[in-house]
Structures are given as C-alpha cells and as structure tokens.
Amino acid sequence: MRVLIPALLSAAVLAGCQRPAPPNPERPPEPQALAKAVKQPLDRAKGVQKTMDEAAERERKAEADAQ
Known part of the structure; x- marks a missing residue:
C-alpha cells in the first residue's frame, strides 16, 4: 500500500x-525583441512626421488666410 x-x-x-x-x-519563429526594437522607433517617427505635416498645413492655411 505504501x-x-x-x-x-x-x-x-x-x-x-x-x-x-x-x-x-x-x-x-521571429524573435519578438527584434521586432519590437525595429517597430517602436518607426512608429515614433511616423507620429512625428504626422505632427510636422499637420503643423505645416496649418501654417500654409494661416498664410493663405492672411493674404
């Protein structure tokens, strides 16, 4: 029994x-750390580019309205 x-x-x-x-x-399998290390800076750069494009568009509109 034991x-x-x-x-x-x-x-x-x-x-x-x-x-x-x-x-x-x-x-x-793709290493997750590598994918993350590549994707984060690209996402950040895309966000900065979008901000810069929006600022440039506002500036162009302000110049067009001033004339």
Whole structure:
C-alpha cells in the first residue's frame, strides 16, 4: 500500500506533462525583441512626421488666410 500511492501519484504527474509541439522547421519563429526594437522607433517617427505635416498645413492655411 505504501508503494502504491507514490507510484500512482508519479504516474499521474508524468501523464500530465506533455512536450510542446515542435516549431515548424520551414519557418523559424521571429524573435519578438527584434521586432519590437525595429517597430517602436518607426512608429515614433511616423507620429512625428504626422505632427510636422499637420503643423505645416496649418501654417500654409494661416498664410493663405492672411493674404
């Protein structure tokens, strides 16, 4: 009886452990840190460009209204 309980518990624990599915060898996973490091500065630059374009448009409109 003393041997049976640990053996059953061990079997239950091992049955619950499964290996994750292997990654697709044809398409390796993209490192998330690299994608984030590239995307953040580009998003920031696009935001700055949008702000600059809006400011230039307001300035052109103000000059056109002043004439």
